Amino acid sequence: MSVLVVGSIALDTVKTPVEEHADLLGGSASYAALAASYFSQVRLVGIVGDDFPESEFEFWKSRKIDIDGVERAKGKTFRWSGEYAWDLNTRETRSVALNVFETFKPTLPQSYRQTDFVLLANIAPALQSHVLKQMEKPRFVVADTMDLWIETTRADLDALLPHVDLLILNDSEAREMTKETSLIKAGRKIRSLGPKYVAIKKGEHGALLFGDENEFFSCGAYPLEDIHDPTGAGDTFAGGMAGYLAGTTKNVHFNDLRKAMIYGSVLASFCVEKFSLERLRDLSIEEIEKRYEMFKLMSQFEFAT
Amino acid sequence: MSVLVVGSIALDTVKTPVEEHADLLGGSASYAALAASYFSQVRLVGIVGDDFPESEFEFWKSRKIDIDGVERAKGKTFRWSGEYAWDLNTRETRSVALNVFETFKPTLPQSYRQTDFVLLANIAPALQSHVLKQMEKPRFVVADTMDLWIETTRADLDALLPHVDLLILNDSEAREMTKETSLIKAGRKIRSLGPKYVAIKKGEHGALLFGDENEFFSCGAYPLEDIHDPTGAGDTFAGGMAGYLAGTTKNVHFNDLRKAMIYGSVLASFCVEKFSLERLRDLSIEEIEKRYEMFKLMSQFEFAT
Numbered sequence: 258m259s260v261l262v263v264g265s266i267a268l269d270t271v272k273t274p275v276e277e278h279a280d281l282l283g284g285s286a287s288y289a290a291l292a293a294s295y296f297s298q299v300r301l302v303g304i305v306g307d308d309f310p311e312s313e314f315e316f317w318k319s320r321k322i323d324i325d326g327v328e329r330a331k332g333k334t335f336r337w338s339g340e341y342a343w344d345l346n347t348r349e350t351r352s353v354a355l356n357v358f359e360t361f362k363p364t365l366p367q368s369y370r371q372t373d374f375v376l377l378a379n380i381a382p383a384l385q386s387h388v389l390k391q392m393e394k395p396r397f398v399v400a401d402t403m404d405l406w407i408e409t410t411r412a413d414l415d416a417l418l419p420h421v422d423l424l425i426l427n428d429s430e431a432r433e434m435t436k437e438t439s440l441i442k443a444g445r446k447i448r449s450l451g452p453k454y455v456a457i458k459k460g461e462h463g464a465l466l467f468g469d470e471n472e473f474f475s476c477g478a479y480p481l482e483d484i485h486d487p488t489g490a491g492d493t494f495a496g497g498m499a500g501y502l503a504g505t506t507k508n509v510h511f512n513d514l515r516k517a518m519i520y521g522s523v524l525a526s527f528c529v530e531k532f533s534l535e536r537l538r539d540l541s542i543e544e545i546e547k548r549y550e551m552f553k554l555m556s557q558f559e560f561a562t
Numbered sequence: 563m564s565v566l567v568v569g570s571i572a573l574d575t576v577k578t579p580v581e582e583h584a585d586l587l588g589g590s591a592s593y594a595a596l597a598a599s600y601f602s603q604v605r606l607v608g609i610v611g612d613d614f615p616e617s618e619f620e621f622w623k624s625r626k627i628d629i630d631g632v633e634r635a636k637g638k639t640f641r642w643s644g645e646y647a648w649d650l651n652t653r654e655t656r657s658v659a660l661n662v663f664e665t666f667k668p669t670l671p672q673s674y675r676q677t678d679f680v681l682l683a684n685i686a687p688a689l690q691s692h693v694l695k696q697m698e699k700p701r702f703v704v705a706d707t708m709d710l711w712i713e714t715t716r717a718d719l720d721a722l723l724p725h726v727d728l729l730i731l732n733d734s735e736a737r738e739m740t741k742e743t744s745l746i747k748a749g750r751k752i753r754s755l756g757p758k759y760v761a762i763k764k765g766e767h768g769a770l771l772f773g774d775e776n777e778f779f780s781c782g783a784y785p786l787e788d789i790h791d792p793t794g795a796g797d798t799f800a801g802g803m804a805g806y807l808a809g810t811t812k813n814v815h816f817n818d819l820r821k822a823m824i825y826g827s828v829l830a831s832f833c834v835e836k837f838s839l840e841r842l843r844d845l846s847i848e849e850i851e852k853r854y855e856m857f858k859l860m861s862q863f864e865f866a867t
Contacts, residue, residue: 344743438649440766441785461745462767463782475860477768477780480746515863555780556861558820 258396259323260503261369262290262496263302263388264378265358266327268309270338271488271532273345281533282313283337285378285401288492291537292524293376293500294320295545300369302326302388306334306357316538325366330357345484346460365391374503375399377421378492382406382413389420397502397509399423400452401495407434418451423514425495427458440465454514456498456521458491466518468511476518477556479526479548486532490525493537497524523548563701564628565808566674567595567801568607568693569683570663571632573614575643576793576837578650586838587618588642590683590706593797596842597829598681598805599625600850605674607631607693611639611662621843630671635662650789651765670696679808680704682726683797687711687718694725702807702814704728705757706800712739723756728819730800732763745770759819761803761826763796771823777816781823782861784831784853791837795830798842802829828853 264286270279286303293299300323307329317324335358338351361384370393377385377400385400400421406414407430418424424447426434431443440457444467447455457465463477498514498521506513523545530536569591575584591608598604605628612634622629640663643656666689675698682690682705690705705726711719712735723729729752731739736748745762749772752760760772768782803819803826811818828850835841 346743438651439787439789441787445787459767462764463780465782465785473785473860474863475768475782475785476863477770477782480770480778480780482744482746482750484744512863512865519863553864555778556863558779558781558817558824558861559858560817 258373258503258507259298259300260293260374260376260499261300261302261326261372261392262286262293262376262378262499263326263363263385264289264380264492265335266303266305266309267335267337267358269336269488269533270351271486272340272351273486274341274343276485276532278532283488283533284335285380285489285492288489288528288534288537289376289378289401289496289499290317290322291320291534292493292496292521292528293503294322295524295540295542296497296500296520297374297504299323299500300326300372302363302365302369304328304330304335304357304361304363306330306332309334326363326369328361328363332357339488341487345487348487362387373397374499376495376499377401378495379403382410382417386413386417386420389417396507397422399425399495399499399502401425401492402430404430404433415450421452422509423454423456423498424452425456425458425491425498427460427491431455431457454511456518458494464494464518464522466514468514472511474511474515474518476522476552479522479552480555481526481529484529487529489534490528493528493534494521494525497521519549519552520545523552563678563808563812564603564605565598565679565681565804566605566607566631566677566697567591567598567681567683567804568631568668568690569594569685569797570640571608571610571614572640572642574641574793574838575656576791577645577656578791579646579648581790581837583837588793588838589640590685590794590797593794593833593839593842594681594683594706594801594804595622595627596625596839597798597801597826597833598808599627600829600845600847601802601805601825602679602809604628604805605631605677607668607670607674609633609635609640609662609666609668611635611637614639631668631674633666633668637662644793646792650792653792667692678702679804681800681804682706683800684708687715687722691718691722691725694722701812702727704730704800704804704807706730706797707735709735709738720755726757727814728759728761728803729757730761730763730796730803732765732796736760736762759816761823763799769799769823769827771819773816773819779816779820779823781827781857784827784857785860786831786834789834792834794839795833798833798839799826799830802826824854824857825850828857
C-alpha cells in the first residue's frame with residue numbers, strides 16, 4: 258500500500274562545530290518521504306519555489322515517489338538555517354524564511370485521496386488537519402509535531418489529535434504538552450487526548466511506544482560513535498515508521514508498531530551519519546536489514562538453549 | 563555460589579518534595595547486599611557504630627546474609643542526609659558525617675577470602691582495592707563507582723580498574739571519566755582502562771552494556787509512573803547484577819550479563835517505589851519474575867509466527 262506524506266520542503270543551511278553547508282535539501286516532508294520510500298510507495302505533498310533544483314524532482318522520481326502533489330510556485334523555496342552546539346544536542350535557529358510556504362494550502366490531487374496511510378509530517382497542525390480532511394477514509398494516520406505548535410497553536414493541535422492513530426513527538430515535547438516529568442505518565446496522558454498510539458523519541462536514548470494499558474514498548478538507539486548532522490532525524494524516524502507500516506501491514510496492531518519503531522530508528526541512524534539527507538539517498542535494503550539485525554542482537558537477553 | 567559485598571552502611575535522612583524520613587537504613591552495601599540476597603548467598607563487609615539498630619542484624623540473618631564481616635565499632639554509624647529536587651532527578655547532600663566509617667579498613671574473615679564473586683559497592687577506590695587484595699582468586703569482580711572518586715581519587719580508581727571484570731557507573735560519570743559526550747565512545751574507552759565489561763546506568767532511560775567489539779546490549783527502564791525515593795537505586799542495580807551472576811553462573815559470558823542487567827533493573831525498579839530499602843525487604847521471587855517477564859514483553863519486537 259501507499260503512504261501520503263505532507264510536510265515542509267526546504268533548502269537548509271546547517272552549521273555544526275565542524276562543518277557548514279548551504280542550500281541542502283531539507284524540510285520534514287523531504288526526510289520523511291525518502292525514508293518511507295524504502296518500504297512503500299510514497300505520494301508527496303508540498304510546495305517549492307522556482308529556485309528549487311530540478312535534479313531533486315528527478316531524484317524523487319528515481320525513488321518512485323509520486324510528485325503530483327508537489328506544487329511549484331513563483332518565488333523562493335522555504336529556507337531554514339540553524340547552528341548546533343558542540344555536543345550536537347541543542348541547536349539554534351539562525352534564520353527562517355517561509356517564502357512560498359507561507360501561503361501553502363494544498364488541494365490534493367484526486368489520485369491521492371484514497372491513500373491508505375497518511376503521514377502528517379511536522380508542519381502547523383491546522384495545515385495537517387486541512388490535508389487530512391481531504392482524505393477518504395485513510396486506514397492509519399500518523400502525525401508528527403513539535404514544541405512550536407504545542408506552544409503557539411495548541412487548540413489546533415488538540416483538534417487534530419482525535420483523528421490521529423499514532424502521534425510522534427520527542428521527550429521534552431511530551432513533557433511540555435502534559436506538564437508531567439514522568440515520560441510514562443506523559444505518554445499515557447497524551448493517549449487520553451485522542452491518539453490510539455503515542456511514540457516518544459528520546460534521541461540517543463531510543464524511543465518509547467504506548468498503546469492501551471498493557472501495550473508498552475521500549476527500544477534503544479543504534480549505537481553510533483559519530484554524528485555529523487542530527488537535522489531531520491525525527492522526520493526520518495516518522496517516515497521510516499509510516500513507510501514500514503504502509504508497506505507491510507493492512508490492519509495495524511501493536512506488534513507491527515514495535516517493528517516500525519525499529520525500522521524508524523534504523524533509518525534515523527543512517528540520517529545523522531551525513532549532512533542533510535545525503536546518507537539516505539542510496540541506502541540498500543541489505544544495509545537497512547543489517548542494522549535491524551543489530552537491533553535484535555543488542556536488545557535480546559534470552560536465547561534458545 | 564556466594565558474592566562478597568563491601569561498601570558503606572549508613573543511617574540516612576532523606577527529603578523529597580513530598581516526604582522526609584530520618585534514620586533510614588542506607589549505604590551502598592546495604593542496598594547491594596539485600597538486592598543480591600534474592601539470587602545468591604551474600605557475605606557482607608562493612609562497619610557500623612554502637613547506635614546501629616540490632617534489628618537490622620536480625621533482618622540480615624533472616625535474609626541469610628553472612629554478617630561475620632560487619633564490624634561493630636565504638637562511636638556513631640556513618641550518616642548521610644540529602645534532599646531531592648522536585649523532579650527527583652537531582653539531589654543535594656545536606657550533611658555527611660563519616661563517623662566510624664572514617665577509619666574503616668577491613669580485614670576480611672578467613673571464611674570470606676575464597677568467595678567466587680566480589681561486588682565492590684560504591685566506596686573509595688583505595689578501600690575497594692584494599693579488600694580485593696585480600697581475596698584469593700575471585701572468579702568475577704564487579705565494581706561500582708561515582709563522580710566523587712573520579713574527581714578526587716582518580717589515580718586510585720585507575721589502579722583498581724585492571725582488576726575489575728565489570729565496572730558500573732552512570733552516564734554523567736562515564737562522560738566525566740572519558741571527556742566523551744557520546745556514551746558509545748565513553749563505554750568503549752572505559753574498557754580500554756581495564757574492565758572487561760562496562761555497564762552505564764541511565765536512570766529512566768535504562769542501561770547500556772559494553773563487552774568486546776561485537777558485544778553491546780541496551781535495555782530500557784521498567785515503566786514506573788511514580789518514584790518515591792531514588793536513593794540506592796544504583797547500588798541496588800549493582801547488587802542485583804552481582805547477585806544474579808553469583809547465583810546462576812560459573813563462568814560469566816556476555817549473555818549472562820544481559821540477563822543480569824535486566825535483574826539489576828528489576829530490583830532497582832522496586833527500590834525506588836518506597837523510601838530507603840523498605841520495598842526490597844520482603845519481595846517475592848514471583849514479583850521479581852513478573853517484572854522480568856514485563857521486560858521481555860516491552861523489549862521484544864519479533865514474535866514467532
